[in-house]
Amino acid sequence: MILTLHTRRRMVNVVALALSGAATAIGLLFLGWILWVTLKNGISALNLQLFTRISAYGAEGGLANAIVGSVFMDLLALLLCVPIGVLAGVFLGEYANRSKLGSTIRFLNDILLSAPSIVLGLFVYVIVVVPSSQLTGGAVSFSGVAGAIALALIGLPVIVRTTDEMLQLVPNTLREAALSLGVPQWKLTLQVLMRVAASGIVTGVLLALARLAGETAPLLFTAFGNNFMTLNPLDATASIPVTIYQYTNDPNPAMHAIAWAGALLITLLVLALSLLARSYLKRNRITYD
């Protein structure tokens, strides 16, 4: 059969469009598959014991210490990276918007955004864990603080970027109005711009939390893990992701069930946070990758 040029072109078109539809379907299929497996295994493993018992009980235990440790380190990480990130974003958006230093830092911040998290863990291991162990003769080595610093490094670039982009959206007339009244620039930034951009910055915080709450690799050699409950920032601290990692490596299926329950908790938290943040960002036409 001889195809006319017209038929051939139309066939190529139909095949290409069908393949692109198939690619989208495959992407959605994998999303559905992963979420379905996590939901199914996670829900069947949910029970009250998860929230009341610590992991020292092993297969009969729960995740209480990991949940507390995760919340503790995530909050500590936010405490570190939110003020620094917002101020750095202010520098980029307000003080160095067109300068060479500003665009260099903006550029490097984007690289930090996608840097391998395990290397950030090694970085904190070398500059925090090793020195603290040497200074205290081994009494303080792996610690919740070290874990929080590593997580803060994951969240920092997200907050810098959203703050910077939110400030770009503030109309210049607002700055000019305040400056013409003799308001000093620091007051303009903290009392005017921050209020206008506040909801956007909160979105950045949610995005940062969504990113750092699911991280495992940077915690392995900084916070390590702990079978007991602790709120001492100088102790090794358990977290949900690291506990999932350890329990998945365990041959006992009862441990796997606990790991799935942890996986469900962390997935629900992260998805809820990122959906919330995304719906806001979409409304404000901010890109985030």
Add this chain to the structure above:
Amino acid sequence: MPLNPALDPPATPPSSSAPHQRADARHDAWFRYLVRACALLVLAALVGAMLSTLWGGREVLFGDGLHFLTSSDWDPVNNIYGAWAPIYGTLVTSLIALLLAVPASFGIALFLTEIAPPWLRGPVSTAIELLASIPSIIYGMWGLFVFVPFMASIEPALSATLGRIPVVGALFDGPPLGLGLLTAGIVLSIMILPFISSVMREVFQTVPARLKESAYALGSTTWEVVWHIVLPYTRTAVIGGIFLGLGRALGETMAVTFVLGSSYDLTTSLLMPGTTISSSIANEFNEAVGLHRSALIALGFLLFVVTFIVLLIARLMLRRLALREGRS
């Protein structure tokens, strides 16, 4: 915009506020130093990560030098460390991931920008981007408990078909373990899919409608418009997006650690277990002492330098499009 109390004029007349102005100037200077210091911390984090891993791995990097890079002998018992096996594994898994994810991302971007009805675009692109939010440890668990058994069930068929082709066949030869380089590459490709496709989708939308409409008016099919107009117009940024995905794939840890099977044996078969830089670090670091630990930190340094270069290229290419758009 409601009037802000901070915008109200000061109560004191300007003439009597000279000391006040001096204080304002001082506070302004302090505040400027503060925000600049915070911004420099971003710089410090990157430089610090590079220098600290270089320092931590100095014994191996400066002791063994080139031997560390080229040797595939990783023997903690005898304290001999050659990084070739993890480097090879990292490159192979990332390459597989790109080979699968780039065409798929292109398809998704094409679907979302040209084919899908407008009401479908938002939900589908959000769903694809959700793939990027799922923590990598979840990919790892799903990979180990669900995807590895699945791969084990289809690998005999792969060996029987693709494995028989000359030359290429060696890649698909081996026992159906489920674990291995191919499985890790596929899991990675799913992880980087949302990053590449969202960049492609965004830049495809920047193509002027005028150009596309002209091509359609000349009788082009949708595919011809995308292939001959949209893709050439956005080429730089598309390559940038691909490099962004590559940067992610190279550094990903948790998703691949479970499904690789951690083996330092070099094989041509993609069905055999292997290791990557990041999974070697994750698996061995807490048991390692002395030179072993130094070798793992040196691996981290290598990984950081390579991903830094890849991401640098990615961002430069993405920025070129942004500059043309007049956005930055």
